[in-house]
Amino acid sequence: MIDGFAFACIFRRSAVFKNVIMYRIAPGWSLAAEEVEARLQDNHFVECGASQEKSVGWIEPRGEANGPLLETVAGQWVLKLMTETRALPASVVNRKAQERVAQIEASTGRKPGKKETRDIKDDIRLELLPMAFTKQSSSTVWIDREAQTLVTDAGSQARADELITLLVQGLPGLALSLVNTQISPTAAMADWLVSQQAPSGFSVDRESELKAADESKAVVRYARHRLDTDEVRQHIEGGKMPTRLALTWNDRVSFVLTEGLQLKKVAFLDVVFEGASTGKDDGFDADVAIATGELQKALPALLEALGGEVAMT
Numbered sequence: 588m589i590d591g592f593a594f595a596c597i598f599r600r601s602a603v604f605k606n607v608i609m610y611r612i613a614p615g616w617s618l619a620a621e622e623v624e625a626r627l628q629d630n631h632f633v634e635c636g637a638s639q640e641k642s643v644g645w646i647e648p649r650g651e652a653n654g655p656l657l658e659t660v661a662g663q664w665v666l667k668l669m670t671e672t673r674a675l676p677a678s679v680v681n682r683k684a685q686e687r688v689a690q691i692e693a694s695t696g697r698k699p700g701k702k703e704t705r706d707i708k709d710d711i712r713l714e715l716l717p718m719a720f721t722k723q724s725s726s727t728v729w730i731d732r733e734a735q736t737l738v739t740d741a742g743s744q745a746r747a748d749e750l751i752t753l754l755v756q757g758l759p760g761l762a763l764s765l766v767n768t769q770i771s772p773t774a775a776m777a778d779w780l781v782s783q784q785a786p787s788g789f790s791v792d793r794e795s796e797l798k799a800a801d802e803s804k805a806v807v808r809y810a811r812h813r814l815d816t817d818e819v820r821q822h823i824e825g826g827k828m829p830t831r832l833a834l835t836w837n838d839r840v841s842f843v844l845t846e847g848l849q850l851k852k853v854a855f856l857d858v859v860f861e862g863a864s865t866g867k868d869d870g871f872d873a874d875v876a877i878a879t880g881e882l883q884k885a886l887p888a889l890l891e892a893l894g895g896e897v898a899m900t
Contacts, residue, residue, distance in 0.1 A: 664731075729875075734883065751763055783820075789834050796829065800828060831846070
């Protein structure tokens with residue numbers, strides 16, 4: 588039977604990782620911390636200028652102004668990427684452009700062509716950008732040099748791709764590839780649900796999403812719901828495959844595994860943080876040490892449950 592014990596436990600979100608996307612570092616990369624710091628400084632985050640739509644750069648992981656951009660905690664490297672964008676809805680630009688086109692047509696009797704209309708939109712965008720609100724979001728990067736892995740908490744693959752591109756361009760010799768497993772997460776999740784048997788060391792929690800692969804694109808979502816039921820098994824046998832499944836490792840780390848081998852809603856059982864200091868000066872170090880320490884064990888266990896990692900080529 589699937590163990591539902593973890594659902595009743597109290598978890599709290601990590602201050603370091605909300606999500607996990609795993610990469611493998613190609614052998615031979617050995618840049619020193621001092622050189623990494625210098626390279627990151629070349630792309631230090633600067634807020635958007637008045638007419639700038641987007642700015643991307645590295646910030647201090649600890650949150651202290653003028654601090655290092657590379658933090659080392661318990662032998663682990665931690666970086667943080669900041670992205671700032673100006674929110675300028677296309678609908679606003681289009682409406683203003685239509686008003687200006689109408690004014691031109693009313694005053695001259697001619698209708699602007701496609702090229703002139705595009706130029707008008709560009710002019711309006713430049714006029715409105717300084718008044719647009721900015722939105723900031725950040726993503727943490729954890730580099731485990733001994734295990735040759737890089738983990739980011741980017742919330743989407745597109746966000747992760749942007750981050751990885753900046754790293755590879757900025758750090759000489761760094762080559763990365765997404766971690767891939769012998770068994771696809773979808774196939775493994777389906778097996779665990781149908782057999783009602785979680786992999787060793789894991790328990791299945793009460794959240795899942797099943798999608799049909801046919802034209803219907805039917806979706807069934809379970810939240811706070813038992814998954815060891817005939818209904819769930821029948822959905823899978825009928826062609827709906829799991830794309831998300833909540834799991835807990837060793838009653839210590841919970842997360843939602845996705846079909847793309849991403850971990851969402853990463854959280855730690857409160858017992859993990861017992862005895863850890865939460866003082867202002869060392870709270871960051873404690874969070875990083877605990878989070879990376881737990882994930883150093885949970886991630887390999889997950890990869891093993893998925894048949895092991897496909898070797899880099």
